[in-house]
Amino acid sequence: MSGLLVFVAVLGAPVLHGPVLALDLFKGLKRPLDGGATIGGRRVFGDNKTWRGAIFMTAGPALAAVALTRWPAYRDALPDAVADAPPLLWGALVGLGVVVGELPNSFLKRRLDIAPGTQRRSAGGVAMIVLDQADIVPGVWLCLAPIYVLPVATAAVAFVAVTVVHLLINVVGYAIGARSSPL
Numbered sequence: 001m002s003g004l005l006v007f008v009a010v011l012g013a014p015v016l017h018g019p020v021l022a023l024d025l026f027k028g029l030k031r032p033l034d035g036g037a038t039i040g041g042r043r044v045f046g047d048n049k050t051w052r053g054a055i056f057m058t059a060g061p062a063l064a065a066v067a068l069t070r071w072p073a074y075r076d077a078l079p080d081a082v083a084d085a086p087p088l089l090w091g092a093l094v095g096l097g098v099v100v101g102e103l104p105n106s107f108l109k110r111r112l113d114i115a116p117g118t119q120r121r122s123a124g125g126v127a128m129i130v131l132d133q134a135d136i137v138p139g140v141w142l143c144l145a146p147i148y149v150l151p152v153a154t155a156a157v158a159f160v161a162v163t164v165v166h167l168l169i170n171v172v173g174y175a176i177g178a179r180s181s182p183l
Helices: 002-023 053-070 072-077 080-084 087-111 123-134 134-146 152-175
Strands: none
Touching: 002 053, 002 080, 002 087, 002 134, 002 152, 053 087, 072 123, 087 123, 087 134, 123 152, 134 152
């Protein structure tokens, strides 16, 4: 289960990206990843998936990995393959996984005509909410694979843990007024 520790670096994504969003920095990068392309009259990913987000959501975990691996207890607890890799590399792969993991969900939501930031109150809607909370896990699993393959059991635990942590963060964000809804 030491593979779960790579997900700690994910916290660098909102830490770096949050101020960029709040202060609307790097406006030139605020361009949709899909370039406005559509499929069947619907956007591929939508306006909320931007180059700015992709860059900062990748850089945040990369920088977090560098900082975290300076702590010997953390570094020593990582899986050997991750600990042996340059932290900037594995952190960037984790960050890329965050970005890649969110794209299929955004694609699916656009196909289902679910507007960004909204949900459906149905069985399918609840499934989308859960997927939306932990969609980064398959992305991290895929992108980190060149240096470390998460065991299936670890990925399953990560999916549950990331879902719970993300939901708690959402509720806190809603309580302090940083989100318009708790989900």
